[in-house]
Amino acid sequence: ADPAPRPRDLAGLHVVVSAGGTREPLDPVRFLGNRSSGKQGVALARAAAERGARVTLVAAHVEVPTDGLAVTAVETASEMALAVESAAEVADVVIMAAAVADYRPETVSEAKIKKEQDVDGLTLRLVKNPDILRGLAALGRPGLTVVGFAAETAPDREALLELGRAKARRKGADLLVVNAVGWTAGFGADDTAVVMLDADGGIVAEADGSKRVVADAILDRVVALRPR
Ligand code: CTP
Ligand code: CA
Numbered sequence: 001a002d003p004a005p006r007p008r009d010l011a012g013l014h015v016v017v018s019a020g021g022t023r024e025p026l027d028p029v030r031f032l033g034n035r036s037s038g039k040q041g042v043a044l045a046r047a048a049a050e051r052g053a054r055v056t057l058v059a060a061h062v063e064v065p066t067d068g069l070a071v072t073a074v075e076t077a078s079e080m081a082l083a084v085e086s087a088a089e090v091a092d093v094v095i096m097a098a099a100v101a102d103y104r105p106e107t108v109s110e111a112k113i114k115k116e117q118d119v120d121g122l123t124l125r126l127v128k129n130p131d132i133l134r135g136l137a138a139l140g141r142p143g144l145t146v147v148g149f150a151a152e153t154a155p156d157r158e159a160l161l162e163l164g165r166a167k168a169r170r171k172g173a174d175l176l177v178v179n180a181v182g183w184t185a186g187f188g189a190d191d192t193a194v195v196m197l198d199a200d201g202g203i204v205a206e207a208d209g210s211k212r213v214v215a216d217a218i219l220d221r222v223v224a225l226r227p228r
Helices: 039-050 077-088 132-139 157-171 211-225
Strands: 014-020 024-027 030-032 054-060 070-073 093-096 103-105 126-128 145-152 175-180 191-197 203-210
Touching: 014 039, 014 077, 024 103, 030 103, 039 054, 039 093, 039 211, 054 077, 077 093, 077 132, 093 132, 093 211, 132 145, 132 157, 145 157, 145 211, 157 175, 157 191, 175 211, 191 211, 203 211
Parallel strands: 014 054, 014 093, 054 070, 093 145, 145 175
Antiparallel strands: 024 030, 103 126, 175 191, 191 203
């Protein structure tokens, strides 16, 4: 069912949303990636636009249509960092819905890696990528509202909340949206369930349903966080 018409409560705000999953190249034909579909990020971008925001979507391999949205396409975590950080300079809200690779191969082979090179196996050395969300939160720029996601594999709600609380405190974002993922749940699904935490790890809201319904619930919290 179509969501009820929303107020244009984000009018005048510039909202940057990252979506999808970054890919880190190993050689010209291979990459390290993840299962993010980009559905939640694109739902957030559409919802924010309908609520009156100017929206920039920084998209890494999203599997859903982005027609009508202003899209900056990126491949890697480093490219996403550049795109998000430059968009953030003039933004009021940044929502990091993308699954950003934590590590990238230390070297990218110019030529296709050949299996004759390593007889028994292949050892990859990975180096850490910049943490975009943490960097934005650490800026502490007045007037910039920073929202992160935490996708966790946890056996139950308490374990999920414990991981979420620790991440909320580590990241320092104004809002951390925690959801459970697994081999079948989360990435790529049409429905989702989230718990929203503040920077201290306290629960501020919960939502479940379509990714669009959850997007609007997240934006409700963003509106509540905005200075007035
Ligand atoms: N994120 C980011 N830059 C990275 C990694 C993650 O901005 N290099 C953002 C994600 O977009 C998300 C949030 O940080 O909004 C949390 O991502 P997650 O992978 O759950 O947390 P990590 O801090 O990377 O910790 P871990 O993967 O070890 O659980
Ligand atoms: Ca991570």
